[in-house]
Amino acid sequence: MPVATSPGDVFLDVFDEAPRRELAPGDVLIHAGEPATDVFNVIDGMVMISRFGRDGRRQVLGFLFPDDFVGLTATETYFFTVEAVTPTVIASRGREFLDQRLAGDPVAEQAFIAMVFRVMENLVDLAYSLGQRTARERLAVFVLYLRHRYRLSTGTPDDDRQLLTLELPMSRTDIADFVGLKKETVSRSFGQLESAGLIERAGSHRLRILDIAGLRELAGVVDFSSPARLAPGRRNGARQ
Amino acid sequence: MPVATSPGDVFLDVFDEAPRRELAPGDVLIHAGEPATDVFNVIDGMVMISRFGRDGRRQVLGFLFPDDFVGLTATETYFFTVEAVTPTVIASRGREFLDQRLAGDPVAEQAFIAMVFRVMENLVDLAYSLGQRTARERLAVFVLYLRHRYRLSTGTPDDDRQLLTLELPMSRTDIADFVGLKKETVSRSFGQLESAGLIERAGSHRLRILDIAGLRELAGVVDFSSPARLAPGRRNGARQ
DNA sequence: CGAAACTTTGAGACCCTTCAATTACCGTGG
């Protein structure tokens, strides 16, 4: 399942002594449809979660960073695919390890549930983007999303200038499948953000944020780290 | 939070003696941004969950039916809006009732978590639809989704002919905001499904399914009640 | 029955996609 971070969720200690595995970019950790026997933790690198349709279409659901938990499912099989974006180190445990860890410990259990809710909120955000935002807006959100994830991952303060330079290790197709566009449109939309003076492209896998306030304005996002990141909006009857 | 059904989730007994409230169509049960003090249960009718953007855009996240739980959130405030679609009866309890109910009872707690996972899977489905499917496909999925929810709600067997006639109590705008289109496009796409012989419109708030196999084919959905409703798809590297 | 709201339909515009060609990037081998 999608994204899930909170540095130091207590239940993550089940991975402390867990066996590790290294993945090269493109390596698949979880194939959709496989029995959901294990749970994972990203130690280092970046992985991508996605859902496939029968005809090969793919919706990328999120990117996972160090400390993120992987393997959320209620069903007996995974219904999503997880693959490495960069060289990645993963810790893995049988599902029963986690179940036992959560069983007796209400604190761990609360932390786990809180994580599940965070994942859910991320999915709601994604649905809002895919359903309501334009191409440029989606890319603006994507840039801010990545910045936010790097910030969480590194513990950098929000105003750190380092966060203005972003690595984009995934391909344009990966980005496209995440934001619900085609790769050419992703290129063009990045180009438009650049023309507008919001970002600057530095090679195809790196960009600089030039105007973060402008990006936030375009994205309609107040702050990616606050719980309710969309303002309430007008409350009048939407049923016209 | 979105959808969540499983007839007879044990923890729903917290609503057994709970105060009830009646809502007329359009009445708002939860305003996004309010303190998340209560949890709810749909007793009768239909409500709609949505998320608003600052400029008034709205993404409908799902429709809730009798026995559905309402009020999932990890944050101190609701980040979604819930309003009645039809005349609706709602039971409500303070959050602490639910917390206490879940505290000592692993079975109830498991059921609750399972529900949260179902909600998450629904959101993943929604994201896939919004990001990857065409207008016609989204409408086909929507019709099958409604049929599925009615089926769960009534306990009707899958092949019951009653399920071929569907009520659509929500407005075209509501549908549009759910499937990420404009209301005119919803109308036109329904028209195209009708021309294709898949459905038949019977007034603006009722339709008949003429070719359910064709709808499923178009939607790319095997079966809405099975856990993994999208076939796995091809497994080759999506990174071209 | 009549008015208001909602739905459907039409025409034109716009945004994103498709298809194609060029350019940039990157790993390999000389």
Next chain:
DNA sequence: CCACGGTAATTGAAGGGTCTCAAAGTTTCG
């Protein structure tokens, strides 16, 4: 270290799908 080849990214031109604006038709409800 540079040349080379293959892959990925960008850019261009044309097409299609959805949106916008507008009007006609239908449903709902007082």
